Amino acid sequence: MRYQTQRIAYPYFLGALFLFAVQIIFGVLAGIVYVLPNFLAEILPFNILRMIHTNALIVWLLMGFFGAAYYLIPEEAEREIESPILAYVQLGLLMFGTLASVVGYLFGIHGGREFLEQPMWVKLAIVVVALIFLYNISATILKGRRTAITTVLLLGMWGIAFFWLFAIYNPINLSLDKLYWWYVVHIWVEGVWELVMASILAFLVIKMTGVDREVVEKWLYAIVGLALFSGLLGTGHHYFWIGAPGYWQWIGSIFGALEVAPFFAMVIFAFTMVWRGRRDHPNKAAMLWTLGCTVGAFFGAGVWGFMHTVAPVNYYSHGTQVTAAHGHLAFFGAYVMLNLAIITYAMPHLRNRQPYNQVLNMWSFWIMTSAMAFMTFTLTFAGVVQVHLQRVLGMYYMEVQEQLGLFYWMRLGAGLFVAFSVILFLYAVLGPAREDRPARLAAAPEPAE
Ligand code: HEM
Ligand code: HEM
Ligand SMILES: [Fe+2]
Secondary structure, three states, X not given: XXXXXXXXXXXXXXXXXXXXXXXXXXXXXXXHHHHOOOOOOOOOOHHHHHHHHHHHHHHHHHHHHHHHHHHHHHHHHOOOOOOHHHHHHHHHHHHHHHHHHHHHHHOOOXXXXXXXXXXXXXXXXXXXXXXXXXXXHHHHHHHOOOOHHHHHHHHHHHHHHHHHXXXXXXXXXXXXXXXXXXXXXXXXXXXHHHHHHHHHHHHHHHHHHOOOHHHHHHHHHHHHHHHHHHHHHHHHHHOOOOOOOOHHHHHHHHHHHHOHHHXXXXXXXXXXXXXXXXXXXXXXXXXXXXXXXHHHHHHHHHHHHHOOOOHHHHHHHOOOHHHHHHHHHHHHHHHHHHHHHHHHHHHHHHOOOOOOOHHHHHHHHHHHHHHHHHHHHHHHHHHHHHHHHHHHOOOOHHHHHHHOHHHHHHHHHHHHHHHHHHHHHHHHHHOOOOOOOOHHHHHOOOOOO
């Protein structure tokens, strides 16, 4: 670690990992309800379990992004973070708002509107969190060395804050409500978060492969261009059935299909760079998560998104288990794996250790990705059967659900494996370090860049 203030990332990563654990616990509880419908019904109904599962997910991913920004910006900008105090205040406020929301949810207090259930004061507190963060990183970046990575990261982070504002506006008209809801939900994950993703990947690739910055930067700009070109109008794939004008069927289908491109480019980018790279970086686990992330995102977002993004298909699949299958693999492959990659990369530096417990970390990689893939397959099969019985044959919703029991048991099974692999991951990055470093690596100096 070359700069003192990079250490700010540490509590951010700890907070993120804590909420990751919360997310998975509530996911498993929700998965149990799917097979034993009365489970916890009197104490914590399904909608609350689901809310905590999805909200914890979004917040921990954001917290991880913030941590990643504080970690990589000093190295890129060659300058300490403007105000460490503000960074800690920001973390405290975000954690407080999150925990207060969760406690509120447990008592049934929430604002409805899937994913954006936080009470209004929390939404406003998030705006304050965003402003503190943007001030802090913008000041650092603008006063330091400017690189493509920090420029793209900054653009992504400003975008995240800007589109969050639409979470605060909730029109009475249901069509308009949905229209703006997707400004947050879609433009985040298929627009501005992709910029954050591309810049963090570029940082990891430069550090771990030693490939020239100029080459990485060309790729970075290409990916950003593809993401914005396809992703903004791609919002149309959510405007098919909400009462929006008919031309959205075309726009959403065409630009939705193009959304595969930036994810495909990220795979090619990461693999060519590693292939061309001349450095044998000791943190093999971080490399695995980095490459795996591009592949996971390509399948989860790209392939599983493409599957239902054209209007004539979406007409049948809309809101079925096909959507849940895609939602899981996309969020996991792109943003969960990205966070686990940067955390795996940064933790040894933050804890002042050599890369340690790599084998355990890599086991958690393989178990987690296999289990998430299996969960995606079971949900996809469930979705296809559901579409056929419900939308083609016209059976009743609950009648169809009874036919899907086996898939839901398998989803729960996969979920338990995910939970197990998360414990492995936490132990690998937070547990006692294996101090002995193979002699081959101990001799090699820490690569600067
Ligand atoms: C990492 C990026 C992505 C993430 C995290 C993501 C996540 C999600 C989630 C959670 C939903 C469900 C929303 C809801 O109704 O509650 C969804 C819906 C959808 N996604 Fe994605 N997605 C991503 C990328 C893509 C891409 C690239 C495509 C197209 C190729 C796509 C196509 C769709 C479509 C068509 C729907 C609507 C499904 C329906 O009608 O029920 N997504 N996505
Ligand atoms: C890191 C891994 C995970 C991610 C990224 C994730 C993400 C999500 C997302 C985005 C949704 C909303 C889906 C939609 O609107 O279509 C969701 C719902 C759900 N998740 Fe997860 N999840 C993960 C792990 C788990 C695990 C381990 C389980 C355990 C079985 C689980 C069970 C559920 C259930 C039951 C729902 C509610 C589905 C519904 O409303 O029909 N998830 N998850
Ligand atoms: Fe979308």
